[in-house]
Each structure stands twice: as structure tokens, then as C-alpha cells.
Amino acid sequence: MKRIVIADDSSTARMFIKRCLDIIGLGDAEIVEAEHGKEALAAAKAEPTDLLLTDLNMPVMDGETLLKWVKASPKLCEMPVVIITSAGNPAKEQELLELGALKVLNKPVAPPMLMEALESFIDD
Amino acid sequence: MPHQDTALYKAMLDAVRQTFENMAFVEVTEQPEEIDLQIPTEAAWVSILIHDPVQGEVRLAMPQLLLQEMTADMFGIGNDEVTENQRQDIIAEILNTLAGLFMTNLLPDDQTYQLGLPEHGEGPIPANEEGSVIWNLQIEGTPLLLVASGIGLTTENH
Numbered sequence: 113m114k115r116i117v118i119a120d121d122s123s124t125a126r127m128f129i130k131r132c133l134d135i136i137g138l139g140d141a142e143i144v145e146a147e148h149g150k151e152a153l154a155a156a157k158a159e160p161t162d163l164l165l166t167d168l169n170m171p172v173m174d175g176e177t178l179l180k181w182v183k184a185s186p187k188l189c190e191m192p193v194v195i196i197t198s199a200g201n202p203a204k205e206q207e208l209l210e211l212g213a214l215k216v217l218n219k220p221v222a223p224p225m226l227m228e229a230l231e232s233f234i235d236d
Numbered sequence: 237m238p239h240q241d242t243a244l245y246k247a248m249l250d251a252v253r254q255t256f257e258n259m260a261f262v263e264v265t266e267q268p269e270e271i272d273l274q275i276p277t278e279a280a281w282v283s284i285l286i287h288d289p290v291q292g293e294v295r296l297a298m299p300q301l302l303l304q305e306m307t308a309d310m311f312g313i314g315n316d317e318v319t320e321n322q323r324q325d326i327i328a329e330i331l332n333t334l335a336g337l338f339m340t341n342l343l344p345d346d347q348t349y350q351l352g353l354p355e356h357g358e359g360p361i362p363a364n365e366e367g368s369v370i371w372n373l374q375i376e377g378t379p380l381l382l383v384a385s386g387i388g389l390t391t392e393n394h
Contacts, residue, residue: 121353124310127310127311128259169351169352169353170353198334198337198351199351200340201340201349203345203347207348219332219333220254220255220259220333222258
């Protein structure tokens with residue numbers, strides 16, 4: 113069973129992402145919810161995690177800092193990170209891809225967007 | 237040029253429509269000029285700051301009942317099961333999403349921007365700052381109010 117960490121300070125956003133995961137066939141994955149980057153980082157370190165979906169704008173630790181921590185960690189650096197944000201545009205997307213994000217998706221997220229972004233992940 | 241024809245006005249209108257349609261499955265339209273739907277003073281409201289590249293604020297207000305019904309629909313629960321936390325989270329996430337779309341619509345592709353975190357308002361909706369841009373909208377006859385303020389943000393609209 114895949115393990116997926118979702119980091120977003122909004123329970124509404126996390127609910128939408130979970131619904132999307134369910135629709136695209138990842139409903140049986142173990143979902144771990146985190147309200148900010150620090151919590152997500154701890155969750156990802158606690159047990160082997162297959163995927164991290166994170167917002168950018170969060171209190172305590174934002175998504176960009178989380179991405180940098182993940183990519184700097186020998187233990188976590190291979191874990192795919194998908195950014196789902198309301199604060200993304202092509203310039204920001206490029207910055208985040210250069211930092212190692214797998215994909216950058218704009219809110220409101222929809223199942224087809226997530227399906228396309230996670231195509232290779234789902235096929236594994 | 238009428239303010240409804242400005243890039244700023246259209247950017248917000250598009251962002252609002254897209255956000256509400258995709259998140260709450262409801263259609264947002266402009267209020268017809270001959271109809272003056274008033275937001276009640278005890279409405280739910282939330283604001284978000286734009287930190288960069290200009291400094292501004294966007295505020296969203298809607299009647300408590302509309303927020304209650306939307307929250308129930310979005311969480312798939314009964315109206316009487318909705319909690320205050322859920323209501324606050326929904327209106328904050330809606331504003332967060334539409335503010336991001338608004339800035340994406342408004343700015344060139346190579347321009348990044350930074351938003352703050354949504355903050356819930358308490359008490360009556362504050363008076364609008366001078367120079368604010370106002371979107372008087374509706375969802376099936378229920379008013380929805382958006383206000384953008386901040387000289388750097390709204391200057392081009394006047």
C-alpha cells in the first residue's frame with residue numbers, strides 16, 4: 113500500500129485532495145495529513161513515504177522550505193513532491209521545478225490535473 | 237474606461253467564477269445594476285494580504301447562511317452538522333484560491349507574487365478604504381462581496 117503525505121493548513125484543501133486521490137484510483141493509499149511543512153517533514157521521516165503533496169502558503173514551515181528540506185535529505189530526496197498551490201504561476205512553477213518538485217499544480221485541484229501529474233506514480 | 241472593463245476587474249471576476257464553480261459547484265454572476273442586494277452587517281468575512289509585487293488586500297464577505305449551506309454541500313454533511321471550524325476553513329480556502337488565481341490572471345507569466353495567509357474577520361465588515369475596487373456579485377440571488385484595496389494594486393483600475 114502506498115503512503116502519501118498531504119500538507120495543507122486548510123482541512124478543506126486536504127479534503128479536496130483526498131477526494132481527487134480517491135477518484136484517480138489512489139483511495140486505498142495510506143493518507144497522512146499535516147497542517148504545515150514541519151509536521152509533513154516529521155511524517156515523511158517517520159515511515160517510508162511514496163509521495164508528498166504540499167501547499168506552498170502554510171504557517172510554521174511553508175511548502176517551498178519543506179521542498180528544500182526534502183531534497184536536501186539523503187533519506188527523503190528521492191520522494192516525489194507535488195506542489196498544489198494558489199500562489200503559483202509560470203515563474204514560480206519554474207523556480208519550484210528547479211528546486212526538485214515533480215509537478216506544480218494550481219488550486220482548485222481537479223482529478224484530471226492530479227491524474228496527469230501522477231501518471232508515472234500511479235503506474236508503479 | 238468603465239471600471240468593469242479594466243484588467244483588474246476582469247481578472248478578479250474570472251478568478252471568482254472559476255473558484256466557486258470548481259470548489260463549490262455554484263455559479264457566481266455580477267449583480268444587475270437595477271438590483272441592490274445588500275450584504276448583512278453580520279456577514280462572514282475573511283481577508284488576505286498581497287505582499288509582493290504590490291501591497292494590497294482582498295476581502296471576501298458573504299451571508300452566514302450562504303456559507304453554512306456551501307460548507308454543508310462541500311463537506312457532504314447536513315446543514316446542522318456544520319462546525320464553525322469548517323465554515324471558517326471553507327471561506328478562507330475559497331479566498332486563498334481565488335486570490336491566487338486573481339494574481340495569476342493579473343500578472344505577466346514571468347512575475348512571481350506572494351500572498352499572506354487568510355485572516356478571519358470578526359464583527360461587522362470594515363468600511364472600504366478610499367480607492368477600493370468593489371465587486372458586487374451574487375449566487376442565485378444571494379449577495380457576495382469582494383473588495384480589493386491598496387494603492388499599488390488598484391491604481392490601474394481608476
